[in-house]
Amino acid sequence: MRTTRPLLVGAALALASVALAPSAALAAPAPPADPNASEHSAAIGENTLRALAEAAGIEIGVAVNTDLLASDVKYRNIVNTQYSSVTAENVMKWEALNPQPGVYDWEAAEALIANAEANGQVVRGHTLVWHNQLPAWLTTGDYSAEELRATLEEHVKTVAAHFAGDIQQWDVVNEVIDDNGTFRETIWYQAYEELGLPGEQYVADVFRWAKEADPEAVLFYNDYNLEFTGPKSNLAYTFVQDMLADGVPIEGVGFQGHLDTQYGYPDLRNNLERFAALGLEVAMTEVDVRTFVTQKPNGTYTNTPADPAEEAQQIDWWAQTLEDCLAVEACNSYTVWGVSDAHSWIPGWFTGQGAGLLYDMHDNPKAQYEALREVLRDAS
Ligand code: XIL
DSSP: OOOOOOOSSOHHHHHHHHHHOTTTTOOSOOOOOOTTHHHHHTTOSTTSHHHHHHHHTOEEEEEEOHHHHHHOHHHHHHHHHHOSEEEESSTTSHHHHOSBTTBOOOHHHHHHHHHHHHTTOEEEEEEEEOSSSOOHHHHSSOOOHHHHHHHHHHHHHHHHHHHTTTOSEEEEEEOOBOTTSSBOOOHHHHHHHHTTSOTTHHHHHHHHHHHHHOSSSEEEEEESSTTSOSHHHHHHHHHHHHHHHTTOOOOEEEEOOEEETTSOOOOHHHHHHHHHTTTOEEEEEEEEEEEEEEEOTTSOEEEEESOHHHHHHHHHHHHHHHHHHHHSTTEEEEEESOSBTTSOSHHHHSTTEEOOSSBOTTSOBOHHHHHHHHHHHHHO
16 A cells, blocks of 8 residues: 555545536536436546545546537546546647737636636646747747846746646656757757856756745656656756756656557656655656557548557556556656547657547547556555
């Protein structure tokens, strides 16, 4: 039995509110009843992922598309009954929150937070600083290095202060290290170099600004491929170690966990352990397991695995990622990157691949979902 960590919200209360008012906090009008909804409401109780995860002492989370949360009752039921933590899939990114210089749009992110509160869920903030999904005004604007640094400080402090009190864990910086194990040369890296500073020093500054603006949230560095031991995770390790030695308020490392069956299973547990041994929290923050899917005669793709052996491997890897997290005391949160194959980012980013999530194209649970429940039952 794992030590149960204190949850931010009483779980019994949380589950009661799920049953009573799953969508109370959403501004959108209630959509028509879904004929399959009762099937899901019936699942509220001791067998949901979130109930089993609570017994196992871990948060189980999902990345949420806020449009679907407002418009699709089946989607919303899954989010609210199965998960104890939510991450904004897109609406807390820079381009969404800060679309024009000095202009902030909090609405979609706040709707997600209100829904989480009504359903007893914690919120992972994602993400204060990333090189993708930046607004055009920032990437195409003719800013000096000094102005870029000031803009970064303003954005981080404004966003962290705005959501202070509502965020359990913040992905303060996302993907700051390149695949080959060097610091990614983001616009801020370049700006700092121009200012005569080490390029990567912006990361330490961002952690300090975030802590000042939101002292309560646990501050994470989040990245992909940290699951594997190699140049990338090795640099991440020494970088984090150096920041800790310098007193930078970094408190966690997020392992995205975007796995692909064409590569081997990573030595995830060892990597979780070595970062945890630095005194940090660790979390699985964006898990999905993609594979090649079948192509139709017209050239488009199904969302069905092309190879049954790889499908079996997918299911197994889901179980393994959760087992690895549960085996490491400091791994306190496990988030899947999307509700179902119908809305996953995978087909849009990896041609010919898909079927990476726990629910199928019709938002029905797959064997992967059962595999996670099994692991959680075994852990409690
Ligand atoms: C993805 C979203 O899922 C997509 O909807 C969006 O178009 C692009 O970003 N790593 C991250 C996430 O940290 O923010 C990314 O999310 C997936 C990869």
